[in-house]
Amino acid sequence: MPELIAKSALHGQAPKVALGTTLSEGVVEKMVSVAPYPGRGAAVDAVLGALGLRFPAAGEAVAAGDVRLIWVGRGMAFLLGADAPAGLAEHAALTDQADGWAVLRIAGPVAVDALMRPFPVDLRAAAFPVGKVARVPLNHMQAVLCRTGEDAFEIMVFRSMARTAWHEIAEAMDVLEARARAS
C-alpha cells in the first residue's frame, strides 16, 4: 500500500496580509485531549509536572517550551506539541484531536480589531492577556481563541468549518483595510 497523502484543512491557502497583519493556517502535528477522571487532579498534575506543565484553570493556557496545554472546556484541555506522557492515561481520558481541528493564526497590529468583528469577546489587553484562552462563538461556529502574543492569536475551529472561519476573519481584515484606505 503506497502512503496516503495528508492534507491540512486549508491545504494550499496562501497567508492573507492586510494592514501589516497576517492570517495564516497553523500546523497541528500532535494534539490530544486530556480529561482527568474525578478526583484525579493531583495525580494528573504530578504526571504533567514531568513536562513542566500542570492542568490549566478555566480560560488558561500553560506552556513549557513548545509544549502547551490549553483549557478547552469543562474538565478538558488539549495537549499540543507532545505525546501524552506515560502514565497519564491512568488518570485521564486521552483522545487524539490532531485531525479534528483547523488552526488559524493571526498576528499584527489590527489582529484585535479584526477578531472583534466576528468574536463577541473583550480582547482588550487587560481583559484578555497573553495566555488567556476562551471558548467563544466565531459568528455561528464554536471556536477556541487563544492569545499567544501581544498582537497574536490562535483560533481553532472544527476542521470541516475551516473555510468559513477563514472567510469570516479575512472579510473582517478586508473591511478594516477598506476603512483605513477611506479615512
Place this chain on the structure above:
Amino acid sequence: MRLEGKGLVDRGAPVSFTFDGRSYMGFAGDTLASALLANDVRLVGRSFKYHRPRGILTAGSEEPNALVEVVEGNQQTPNVRATVQEVFDGLVARSQNRFPSLSFDVMGVNDLLSPFFSAGFYYKTFMWPRPFWEKLYEPLIRRAAGLGRLSGRHDEAQYEKAWAFCDVLVIGSGPAGLMAALTAAQAGADVILAEEDARMGGRLLSENCRVDGQPGADWAEAVLDELRGMPNVRLMARTTVTGAYDDGTFGALERVGLHRAPAPHLPRECFWRIVAGQAVLAAGALERAVGFPDNDRPGIMLASAVRSYLHRYGVVAGQRVAVLANNDGARATARDLMAAGVKVVGILDTRPDASAVEDCPVYLNAQVTGTAGRTGLRSVSFRHAGGAAVLEVDLLAVSGGWNPTVHLTCHMNGRPLWREDIAAFVPSPGAVPRLTAAGACNGAFSTAGCLREGRDAALVALAALGRAASDVALPVAEDAPYAITPFWETPGVEGRQWLDFANDVTTKDVKLSAQENFRSVEHMKRYTTQGMAPDQGKNSNVAALAVLADATGRGIPQTGTTTFRPPFVPTSIAAMGAGGRGAGFAPQRFLTSDQASRDRGAPMIEAGLWYRPSYFPKPGEATWLESCNREVLMVRESVGVADVSTLGKIDIQGRDAARFLDLVYTNTFSTLPVGRVRYGLMLREDGHVLDDGTTARLGEQHYLMTTTTAAAGLVMRHLDFVHQAFCADWDVRFVSVTEGWAQFAVAGPKARELLATLLGEVPALPFMGVADVALGSVKGRLFRISFSGEEGYEIAVPTRHGEALFRDLLARAETMGGGPYGMEALNVLRIEKGFITHAEIHGRTTAFDIGMEKMVSAKKDCIGKAAAARPGMVGPEREQLVGLKATGAMTAGAHLFVPGERVHRETDQGYVTSVCWSPVMGAHLALGFLKNGRARHGERVRVVDHLRKIDVVAEVCDPVFHDREGVKLRA
C-alpha cells in the same frame, strides 16, 4: 443661500451632486439638506398621506419631512434623511412619493379630499365587503400613500458588525458629552465617545456661544484634540447609539461608507454592540414645533435648525425671516440672523409677559392664524396683543420649547418624568442600570449646566467603577435660565394644525381620537398613527399627548407617553445581520471528499451544514433518478463507495463507560465484547426516540459511539446533560471525534474484494465487528456494518488522509465495475432495507412505534424508560411503522386513509415519512406510520397528499422490503 464667512464647511472642497436629476454644488461638510438650502431648494418631499409639499424642518436625524431616495448603481435606499446624508461628489438623490414630479404631484388631490381622510377613515369606510380590504382597498391605499421605494433586488453591498468594550460609554458629544468623556478619560478609564453627527461638538457647532472665552466650536475642537491624543479614548463619529440592552450592552449604527462613493469592501454601515461598564447619556434635546394652521409649509423650520444652518453650514433658508416662539432661547435665532445681515421682520412671542426689547419688532401674545405659499412660505398671518397683521416672510423659525432626548432611558421599560418648570419629560433616574443622563437630555438647557452635569455624570461613573477621579476644571459658559410658557396649538382658528408631519396627523385627529373614546395615549397613537412614521414621533409625541391631555381633561403627567423602543433611528436589517446573507447565513462544513465529488459533477445538498453529494451523474444520464437507479443497482450487484464522515462520533472512556452507555441506551452495552459493534437506541427523558446509531467497543473501558448526522450535536448535549445531572461522579469522560476521522462506506457483494486490494488482507470480521487496520503507516479502523442491506464495511482514517483514501477507493471501485454513490441512492438503499432515519424518528415516535420495543431492556433502567411505559405510549391506538408499496408515486407528508372512507382529519389513519422508487423491486416504496399498522400487513390504504395532488392506493407491508432475513449483510 450661502453666507460668506459663516459656517464650518470646507469652502476649499466643493462637491457636485444631483437631486431629482439636477446638478448642484455643495461643500465638504454639508448635509444634503444644507446644500439644498444653500442652492435655494426649499421643496424636497411630499407628505405620506396627503402629498402635501414639504421642506426641511430640522437639522438632525429626527427629520420628518426631508426623506429622499439615494441611488447607488442598481440599488436605491429609501427614506434617507437629507439632514443626515452628507454630500459627496457623485451623490445621486431624488425625492419620493410624488408623481409625475415633486412640484406637480397628481396625488396632491388627496389633500383636497382631506375632509374625508381623517383618522380612522379607512377602518370605517373600507370594512365591507370584507375580502375587498386585502385584495382591493389596501393595495390602492398603499399605492397612494407611502414613502420611498426599494430596488426589489438583493442588497449585495458590504455591511459590517462589530463588538466594542469600554469602561465608560459617552453617548453624544455636545458640551455634556465632551466634559464627561474628558473627565472619564483623564482618570484613565477606557472611553468610547459616540456621536451621531459626522462632526463632534453637538450644539456647540450650531450656536453662537462661548466656552472659556473661546467660540464653542473652538473649545470643542480643543477638547477633541486632547481626547484624540489619549490611547484610552475611542472617538466614534457618525455612530448613533440605537438601543440600551441588558448588562450595559448598547446597539449602535455607524455610517461608514454612506458619505462617500462606494469602494470595494468598504461597508455602508456597521452595527456595533458596545458593552460598557458605565454609560453617560448626553444625547441632548430636540426642539419641538408649535401648532398653527398650515404649519407644515416649506420655509417653516425649527428655530434651532435655522441657527444650525447659519452657524454650522453658513446657510440661511430665506431672505425675510420671522421667529415664532414660546421661550427665551429662540430669541438667539433672531439676534444671530440679524448679526449675519439677514432681515428679521419680527418675533412673534406667544407669551403675553415676555420682553419686547430686541433689535426687531416683537409681537407679544402672538398667535399665527394662517400661512400662505403652497410650495414655499410667502406670508404669515397672526394676531397679537396689539391686533392682527400679515408679514411677508419666506422663512419662519419656530420654537415650542425642547424635549430632552430621553429615548434610551426608556428602552428597559423606564418611564420619563414630567417637569413642569421646563414643560418637558426628563429621564427617571436609574431607568437603565449603570447609565447616567447628563445635560440637555436630563433637562439642563444652559451650556454651563450641560458642562457641569457632564462632568458630574462621569464622576458618578468613575466612582461606580472604583476609579479615582481626576480634577477637571469646569469651563465658564452662559448659564441663562430657561424661560418657557407651554404653547401647543392655536385656539379658535380654522385650518389644520399639523403635529406629526411624517404621518400627516393633525391636532384635530388627536381630538377625534379622544372623542371616539380612544383616550389612552397608546390607543390614540394606533388610532391616528401619530408617532408611527420613520421619526417615531420624535417631533410630535409630546405635543400630541399635550393635545390629548387637554381633550381628555387630564394633565400631561397623567396622560403619560407611549413607549419608546429601540432602535432610536431607522436601522437597516442589512447592518444588524451583516455577513448573514446567502452563504453567510450559516457555516459551511466540507468533507475531505468534497473536491473529488465536485470533480465528478455531483450536485451537493446541505445536510446538517455539511455539503454532501446528491448523486454522481454519468454521461447520458438526463435526470437524477437515472443516476440514482444506477447507483442503487451498482451497490446491490457490485460495490459502491460513499463518504459517511458526517455521522457524529463520540469517544467514550473510563471505568464507568459501559455503565454510562447502559444508562443512555435502551439496550445493553456492558455485555458487548471488545471488537464488536452494537446498534443502539436512545430515548429522550419523555420516552420518545432521540437518536439511533452503532457503538463499538474498542477496549474494556473504551467505546466509540456514532450518531446520526443531524443529531450529532443534540446527542452530545444529551450526554453532557445526563452526565452532569445524574452521574457527575462516575469515572467516564467523552469528547467528540466526528471531525477527527474520515469514514467511507464500502458496500456491495464485491466490498470485501475491494478492501482486499487495499489492505492486502481483510481482517476476518463477523457482521458487526471492528478491527484496527494499517494503510501503509496510517492507522485506521475497519467496521463491518451496513446501512444498505448489502455486505458493508466502513473504513476510517485520520481526517488528513481522507481525500487520498476516498480517491483511492473510487479508483478501485470503478476498476471493479462499481463507483461512488450519493445521498439519493443511500436513501433508496435504506428504505428498501427498512432502516429508519430522522424522517421516522422525528421526535414524536416511540420505540414501540418503530417496532423496537424489544430493544428496551427489561433488565436495567435507562433514560426515558419509565416515560415510554406511560399509558398511551404503547398499544394498538399508536401509529406504527409500516412499509407501503404502490404502483404510483407517493410523497412524504401524505396521509393515510381506509379506501372508501371519507378523507377527513377524523378518519386519518397515519402518514408517510420516506418514499422512493425502488429499481430493485420495480415499485414505489414508502415508510410510514399507520394506526395499529403491524397488525394490518396485507391491507390496502389510500395515500392522499392534497398539497401535491397525490391520491394512490398502496399495500401495507413489513418495512423491510429487501433481504428480510439479513443473509446478504451477514455473507
